[in-house]
Amino acid sequence: MYIVTAKEMYGIDHYTMQELGVEGKLLMENAGRAICLKLENLIEKTSRICVIAGSGNNGGDGFVIARTLLNNNYHVHVVQAVPDEKITGDALYHKNLYKNCGGTVTVIKEAEIIRELVSDADIIVDAMVGIGIRGKLREPLAGIVRFLNQTEKFVVSIDIPSGLPADEGLTDFTAVEADCTFIVGAPKTSAFLEHSASFYGEWEMVSIGFPPLALRKYSKRMLWNEGNFQESMPKRKLNSHKGDHGRGLVIGGSTEMPGSIAMSVKAALKAGSGLITAATTEKVIQMIAPVSMESTFLALSEKNGYLANHTFPVDSYDAIAIGIGMGRYEETRDLVRYVLEQAKCPVIIDADGLYHIKSDLSMIKKRSDPTIVTPHPGEMAMLLDISVPELLKEPFRYAAEFAGKYNVYVVLKGKYTIITAPDGRQAVNTTGNPGLAKGGSGDVLTGISLAMAMQDQSIFEALCNACFIHGKSADLLVANEHSFYDLLASDVIKGITDVYRTFS
Ligand SMILES: NC(=O)C1=CN([C@@H]2O[C@H](COP(=O)(O)OP(=O)(O)OC[C@H]3O[C@@H](n4cnc5c(N)ncnc54)[C@H](OP(=O)(O)O)[C@@H]3O)[C@@H](O)[C@H]2O)[C@@H](O)CC1
Numbered sequence: 001m002y003i004v005t006a007k008e009m010y011g012i013d014h015y016t017m018q019e020l021g022v023e024g025k026l027l028m029e030n031a032g033r034a035i036c037l038k039l040e041n042l043i044e045k046t047s048r049i050c051v052i053a054g055s056g057n058n059g060g061d062g063f064v065i066a067r068t069l070l071n072n073n074y075h076v077h078v079v080q081a082v083p084d085e086k087i088t089g090d091a092l093y094h095k096n097l098y099k100n101c102g103g104t105v106t107v108i109k110e111a112e113i114i115r116e117l118v119s120d121a122d123i124i125v126d127a128m129v130g131i132g133i134r135g136k137l138r139e140p141l142a143g144i145v146r147f148l149n150q151t152e153k154f155v156v157s158i159d160i161p162s163g164l165p166a167d168e169g170l171t172d173f174t175a176v177e178a179d180c181t182f183i184v185g186a187p188k189t190s191a192f193l194e195h196s197a198s199f200y201g202e203w204e205m206v207s208i209g210f211p212p213l214a215l216r217k218y219s220k221r222m223l224w225n226e227g228n229f230q231e232s233m234p235k236r237k238l239n240s241h242k243g244d245h246g247r248g249l250v251i252g253g254s255t256e257m258p259g260s261i262a263m264s265v266k267a268a269l270k271a272g273s274g275l276i277t278a279a280t281t282e283k284v285i286q287m288i289a290p291v292s293m294e295s296t297f298l299a300l301s302e303k304n305g306y307l308a309n310h311t312f313p314v315d316s317y318d319a320i321a322i323g324i325g326m327g328r329y330e331e332t333r334d335l336v337r338y339v340l341e342q343a344k345c346p347v348i349i350d351a352d353g354l355y356h357i358k359s360d361l362s363m364i365k366k367r368s369d370p371t372i373v374t375p376h377p378g379e380m381a382m383l384l385d386i387s388v389p390e391l392l393k394e395p396f397r398y399a400a401e402f403a404g405k406y407n408v409y410v411v412l413k414g415k416y417t418i419i420t421a422p423d424g425r426q427a428v429n430t431t432g433n434p435g436l437a438k439g440g441s442g443d444v445l446t447g448i449s450l451a452m453a454m455q456d457q458s459i460f461e462a463l464c465n466a467c468f469i470h471g472k473s474a475d476l477l478v479a480n481e482h483s484f485y486d487l488l489a490s491d492v493i494k495g496i497t498d499v500y501r502t503f504s
């Protein structure tokens with residue numbers, strides 16, 4: 001499933017109409033019809049539906065919905081929140097069809113009247129504005145939105161909750177807080193931003209006839225779901241040996257933080273690595289060896305309990321993860337620099353490793369083998385020298401710019417983790433839940449990512465699949481035996497079993 005900006009949606013729309021010859025009226029009919037099929041599952045045959053229509057094509061979708069419901073014997077009424085002369089083009093064509101079928105329309109100039117007009121409605125369909133919103137919502141639409149947001153009635157938005165921008169970048173808006181939204185053609189980026197996603201309520205996408213080639217041509221962003229995971233995840237050969245499944249190295253740990261590297265190692269093995277070596281201090285090895293029985297160890301020199309400058313062969317590994325629990329000492333930075341310069345395999349940089357590259361980002365830019373950074377928003381903001389709220393306003397843009405500028409893969413973690421390739425491709429992970437908001441979750445993701453980077457798939461797919469497995473493990477655990485409260489990172493490692501058993 002592709003994710004689009006408003007501009008990309010208009011491009012896809014234009015291409016479908018101009019190049020392929022599909023008429024706009026037909027796309028609008030498809031949208032309204034497809035939404036009605038879904039809507040009819042939510043409502044009773046006796047439900048009274050009020051469609052609030054605006055002036056653009058979003059209002060046009062509203063008229064198709066009203067006509068389809070009317071012809072299916074529902075009780076429907078349309079409230080038109082703009083003067084008659086504002087309804088033009090395809091929307092006017094569909095308004096006329098609705099009226100020709102016996103549909104009724106009340107035109108309103110002031111928001112106050114809406115309360116009375118919807119008093120006997122069970123369901124309100126919000127078709128006021130879609131992706132064509134410019135600036136803040138004007139009256140009377142803004143007043144209608146304020147009313148809808150305090151009513152108990154069930155509100156269904158069409159394409160986008162009216163008033164909400166389709167794109168990232170704007171945080172000051174008045175918008176419908178929908179109970180559910182039927183998105184037309186492709187989800188918009190605002191459905192995956194912390195400040196705007198909740199306005200959509202539950203959402204579902206309806207297909208209206210945009211060909212995949214048009215979506216592919218305009219969008220580089222996608223939603224990574226079960227289908228993508230199953231298609232891209234390499235199958236295991238019956239005659240494979242451990243060398244086929246990757247030899248990975250995890251570098252990190254310090255006396256103060258011994259547990260995190262143990263979690264990454266365990267997660268990497270559980271996710272399917274052939275061999276994992278933990279490179280850390282002698283003391284940490286003593287601490288974690290009893291719980292990391294399946295891994296091998298490499299003792300590195302230390303200073304005050306932290307990893308210090310040390311050179312050692314890094315050429316016999318298929319992938320390396322560095323940074324977990326290593327602390328932020330100067331001497332440790334030299335080790336990070338050494339590994340980034342010497343390793344001729346994919347390197348994943350996480351946690352404190354991200355602080356070490358910050359002072360000299362040429363460390364990552366110079367590399368010719370894949371480099372992956374896995375920051376949470378605080379770490380990403382630190383790398384970019386901006387505040388977290390600034391980052392979260394436009395996470396897609398910031399991640400894409402960083403990935404392009406430094407030639408790295410970026411896994412920007414959060415409720416909607418965004419995976420970005422250096423060429424600008426992006427994916428949003430669909431799995432995971434608040435049970436993951438706990439210390440250690442990131443270490444587990446790093447381990448799974450290391451395992452995936454060594455399997456027979458592209459690095460982009462590997463990272464998308466790692467995020468999918470990590471979140472899916474948490475989802476299955478919460479659905480079956482755990483809760484958002486008690487889920488531990490170590491549970492998520494065990495849960496990888498269920499993910500593989502469910503999808504193999
Ligand atoms: N492929 C597709 O794209 C398809 C799209 N489809 C549907 O069309 C929708 C896009 O339609 P669109 O382009 O006509 O824009 P739309 O969202 O109706 O808004 C424009 C209207 O809003 C108004 N308005 C703007 N800002 C405002 C404000 N601040 N405050 C108040 N009013 C404001 C503006 O009025 P104006 O400023 O011009 O007076 C203008 O009339 C899309 O979301 C989907 O539902 C489907 O039919 C199938 C194919």
Ligand SMILES: Nc1ncnc2c1ncn2[C@@H]1O[C@H](COP(=O)(O)OP(=O)(O)O)[C@@H](O)[C@H]1O
Pocket residue numbers: 375376413414415416417431432433434435436437438439440441442443444445470471
């Ligand atoms: N509410 C949430 N919904 C889904 N995933 C979440 C949520 N909160 C956190 N996560 C996931 O949990 C992980 C947390 O990573 P990170 O912040 O690095 O944790 P830590 O540093 O404590 O190990 C990320 O993969 C993130 O996407």
Ligand SMILES: [K+]
Pocket residue numbers: 058126127128129130157158159160161162
């Ligand atoms: K809308």
